[in-house]
Amino acid sequence: xxxxEMRVDLSTLVDAIVSGDTSRMIATARTHLLEGEAAxxxxxxxxxxxxxxxxxxxxITTLAAAAMLCRYLRFIPDPLNPESSAVATERALPLFVxxxxxxxxxxxxxxxxxxxxxxxxxxxxxxxxxKTVSDVMKAAVEQNDVLLVERLILGLxxxxxxxxxxxxxxxxxxxxxxxxxxxxLIFAVRGFQxxxxxxxxxxxxxxxxxxxxxxxxxPNNDEPEWVHVxxxxxADPAHDVTGIRKRLAAPKDEQxxxxxxxxxxxxxxASVCQGVYNALMKNGASxxxxxxxxxxxxxxIALRASENDSATFTQAAHGLLFASAASLALRQVxxxxxxxxxxxxxxxxxxxxxxxxxxxxPAAPSAATSRAAxxxxxxxxxxxxxxxxxxxxxxxxLSTTQRYLGLRHDPRPLFGTIGLAAAQTEMDxxxxxxxxxxxxxxxxxxxxxxxxxxxxxxxFLKVALxxxxxxxRNEAIELL
Numbered sequence: 500x501x502x503x504e505m506r507v508d509l510s511t512l513v514d515a516i517v518s519g520d521t522s523r524m525i526a527t528a529r530t531h532l533l534e535g536e537a538a539x540x541x542x543x544x545x546x547x548x549x550x551x552x553x554x555x556x557x558x559i560t561t562l563a564a565a566a567m568l569c570r571y572l573r574f575i576p577d578p579l580n581p582e583s584s585a586v587a588t589e590r591a592l593p594l595f596v597x598x599x600x601x602x603x604x605x606x607x608x609x610x611x612x613x614x615x616x617x618x619x620x621x622x623x624x625x626x627x628x629x630k631t632v633s634d635v636m637k638a639a640v641e642q643n644d645v646l647l648v649e650r651l652i653l654g655l656x657x658x659x660x661x662x663x664x665x666x667x668x669x670x671x672x673x674x675x676x677x678x679x680x681x682x683x684l685i686f687a688v689r690g691f692q693x694x695x696x697x698x699x700x701x702x703x704x705x706x707x708x709x710x711x712x713x714x715x716x717x718p719n720n721d722e723p724e725w726v727h728v729x730x731x732x733x734a735d736p737a738h739d740v741t742g743i744r745k746r747l748a749a750p751k752d753e754q755x756x757x758x759x760x761x762x763x764x765x766x767x768x769a770s771v772c773q774g775v776y777n778a779l780m781k782n783g784a785s786x787x788x789x790x791x792x793x794x795x796x797x798x799x800i801a802l803r804a805s806e807n808d809s810a811t812f813t814q815a816a817h818g819l820l821f822a823s824a825a826s827l828a829l830r831q832v833x834x835x836x837x838x839x840x841x842x843x844x845x846x847x848x849x850x851x852x853x854x855x856x857x858x859x860x861p862a863a864p865s866a867a868t869s870r871a872a873x874x875x876x877x878x879x880x881x882x883x884x885x886x887x888x889x890x891x892x893x894x895x896x897l898s899t900t901q902r903y904l905g906l907r908h909d910p911r912p913l914f915g916t917i918g919l920a921a922a923q924t925e926m927d928x929x930x931x932x933x934x935x936x937x938x939x940x941x942x943x944x945x946x947x948x949x950x951x952x953x954x955x956x957x958x959f960l961k962v963a964l965x966x967x968x969x970x971x972r973n974e975a976i977e978l979l
Contacts, residue, residue, distance in 0.1 A: 538591035543696030550709035552608025563689035564934035565598035571915030620650035649711035674839035681821035752788030790826035798958035823939035888920035914941035
């Protein structure tokens, strides 16, 4: 499917974006979908242009979130009303248009930008120095050497190395750094995810060039004190985690559950790190199980924001964005060099817990007063959920989602429906994380360890629903 969409001519769509002709952009986007083209691939291709005009970084992450949410839409069952079949063909249009509108300024700038990349630094060139790519990457990040960071990743790319090698070395360089609210890791994970939509091939340099400036520590960075504690803890030989390579026993992810309470306490950072180490190395929990529990704790914090306080909700949800990025990185590469990410993620979520006050009252209305809608059929429930989200009925939407999942329907269409509602939010500068929050919550829900099936993870559902209902509505998209 990807290969087909990679041959599609997007010149008319790009011209509409660059010229600022929103009506033509929407009409062209609809035409592409009606012709059966995959929205996630089309968004990825637009992202390769936008990457050269996205100095801030949030455009690419928004496009990645939109592309991944579009993939859920493939699993939505056909409408119960046969006359609505045409609607299903262009179901992804709100997400597609949201992505295009968000990317328009970056596409305008990137369309005219000259693609110039530095000379790659191949791993073989480091042999005489006695240093590894990992050593040089970490030094480049610490010394704010953007050029060297880009050359190193391009060097791995130029060798024909598996894309996971590029991911490992990128993540390895920033596992125990933390600046700009954790955006370097979020950018890296989502940027690589957008590449998945178009397949890496000769498109990787677009994202590598976009990502490189965000990875090194800035001269006047805002690294908090707790990350220095994490760095010192991980660097201590007594806390070496490489022994996990020799583990033969099945993981005991239930041993990760106490971390949730530890993270949501006022304990110090060193104790949080020790809790992670004990769960991982002494008690047998898997890295992915630990990262899932950290993400659940982050979702708990996001729900502390009052119903109408979108600013606090978005601030708190950054914990979930970072924890989910760390979790996804571990699922992508499964390399011991990336394991320090779980220490950093746990410490950050714990710091956020201390920063975001406990709510005096429930952050969102209880679903107990609302009845689930849509009967028993999955398609009908999804249609009801869509209507509840449009009417901003959180309680009803939560009841419907819980009933839908209780009947063991596929959760992917559920999060796709929530993603469509989130795509209709107004893009006023404060809503740039909404799609990312929905995606992060969905990914953590879907990746939750089977061994922990008895744990209530409704927090992820509630965060996704809260995000979809945050802020005003974009009438242009809502009417599509």
